[in-house]
Amino acid sequence: MNKIGVITIIDYSNYGNRLQNYATQEVLKSLGYEVETIRNNSYKKQKIKEIKDKFERVRSMQLNDLVRKVLHKFRYKLFKSNIEKKTRLLHEMKVKNFIKFTNENIYETSYEISPGNIPFDINELYSAFIVGSDQVWNPNFRMGSCIDFLTFAPKNKRIAYSASFGIAELPQEYIHNYSFWLSEMPCISVREDAGAKIVKELTGKDVDVLVDPTLMLTKEQWLLISKTAIHKPNKPYLLTYFLGGICPENKEKIYSIARDKNLEVVNLEDLEDEVRYVADPAEFLDYINSSAIVFTDSFHGTVFSILFEKPFVVFDRIDNIQSMSSRIDTLLSKFKLDSRKWENVKNTDDIFNIDFSHVPEILEFERKKAIDYLKNALEVKDEK
DSSP: OOEEEEEOOOOTTHHHHHHHHHHHHHHHHTTTOEEEEEEEEEEEEEHHHHHHHHHHHHHHSSSSSHHHSSOOOOHHHHHHHHHHHHHHHHHHHHHHHHHHHHHHHHOEEEEETTTTOTTTHHHHSSSSEEEETTTOOOOHOOOOOEEEGGGSSSSGEEEEEEOOSSSSSOGGGGGGHHHHHHTTSSSSSSSSSSHHHHHHHHHHHEEEOOOOOOGSSHHHHHHOOOOOTOOSSSOOOEEEEEESSHHHHHHHHHHHHHTTTOOOEEEETTTTHHHHOOOOOOHHHHHHHHSEEEEOOOOHHHHHHHTTTOOEEEEEOOOOSOOOTHHHHHHHTTOOGGGGGGGSSSSSSGGOOOTTTTTTHHHHHHHHHHHHHHHHHHHOOOOO
8 A cells, every 4th residue: 555645725716725735746646655635624614704704805995984984875785795796706716717727636535524524444545644734733724623633543644744833823722632633643844933833832842844845846847737827918917916915005016016117917816806816726827937026925925936936025914813924934034035025125126136046955955855754754765
């Protein structure tokens, strides 16, 4: 038996999620394993809440305080209904495109698991189980599911690969379970320095901090699965990819830069830019690779800007309830690119000038570190 079962978030509307899932699969396949992503329905209730929250953000962006006060009650209800319907239809179209990408590129199981529904023979099907990457241990997303700590598997088959908490501090109510579940996992690696600190505090273990699996594949490997974005401009363009929205002040600065440089603006993940909002992950890769510059608050938006050597600027996410910046901070620090944070930009003319010459050496080191970790965890023997 030479098969690995992967447990991760399965989100058919998030680019980073689908691409890290693909990357994890490909990295494990390169070590000689057959790989299946085990479908896990522990995430569904939280996803429904996120969709509702997205609508509320859209509504708040569409209506400023003054307009809310003067709009007639009936007109407001009609507006709300139309925006809600539009949001739902666009999301359904996006999900359809993401599922098509997944079916073409990621092997998923035909069955689902949940804490109360684990196939009795699951441990006979796989030689090991790997949880990661993405924010599988973020209680705000996963609600502290035991599935994400592989408690259904024998201890010797539990491996965490570049798993992320996504937050710098664990809420008190999760500490007991997390401490117990992590202490029973023999092989742990995390994606951020803050995650290593949490594991140390909970278990006393020092664990490896590894790069996100998306960084394990080369630009050339990513371009093999990319496809030309249907609605990509014919002229040079500035790309924005914000998961938490853009405040008016920063939006005006971005558009001012675009005007000064004669760049069209393409907004991914923006419901107002409908044809780009529904782009699939293969098009997402092309949008970044073909852009003149990227403005983002996204971890994976930053990752692919680095891989494709695109000028980029990172903003703090404006809708953070709990800080999720540790993952981007670790990434920028690791690749010596802290100057790309918006607050560190001194002159907007400089943002198009970026030196990536030191990055390949860092990537080579980090990729070897991750492969060595996986070989050790999986007990892979190098051929003589």
